[in-house]
Amino acid sequence: MNVQELIEKTGWTCIAAKEHLDRTVGGAYCGDLLSWVMGNGEPEQAWITVQVHMNVIAVAVLREFSCIVIADNASVPEEVLARAEEEGIPLLESGIPVFETAKKLVELGI
């Protein structure tokens, strides 16, 4: 599954890097502690978090995540959206809590 298909199947909103939705989603990782995510995440995972500051983008790029899924309606600052565009990391908003977001991915077989 790629990010475009994930959006179509969940109805989640893409708020940045819409030109990069062909990235493969090969799993998922939930976490808000950046070093924990950095140390344990794997390439191609969708990263579910409520962190919305600039360093989230840096971690996603370096860890080669497929996309970032912002849970719980956390509000993403403009400069973070701009950085996600610049780096080509799709940002999705699920609008539901982390647990519900992860459950949805499980239902889709991710």
Place this chain on the structure above:
Amino acid sequence: MNSILHKDYTVVRDDYARAGKVSSDIKATLSTIGIPPSVLRNIAVASYESEINMIIHAWGGDITMDVFDNGTITLVFKDPGPGIPDLEKAMTPGWSTASDEARNMGFGAGMGLPNIKRVSDTFDIETSEKGTTITLGFTVA
């Protein structure tokens, strides 16, 4: 052994907005000369954590990268202080002295130095109140 690629960077204290920029450049630079993805990923983790430590804990610092003709890569992170008071504790997973500001941004998990050591082929750290120098080595298999 001779360095065939050398780069210098400077990191500024408390510059959270630019955190990760140096690590991204290191990864991109090494990618262009054909370093394998598995090695790149380890370097990215170690570099990012070290860069963040300089921003959060130290008064900024300098980073140098060298690629040697024998297939090894060395990263040196040198800061001017204040040093790590208890290195043994700092190497313990989960132990952190990060500020509330840093913790609010998701830092301070206490996994930085343990992560760095785990993903590096060689790890050396020297610290005093005059500063900390971390030297990391990676071998391209």
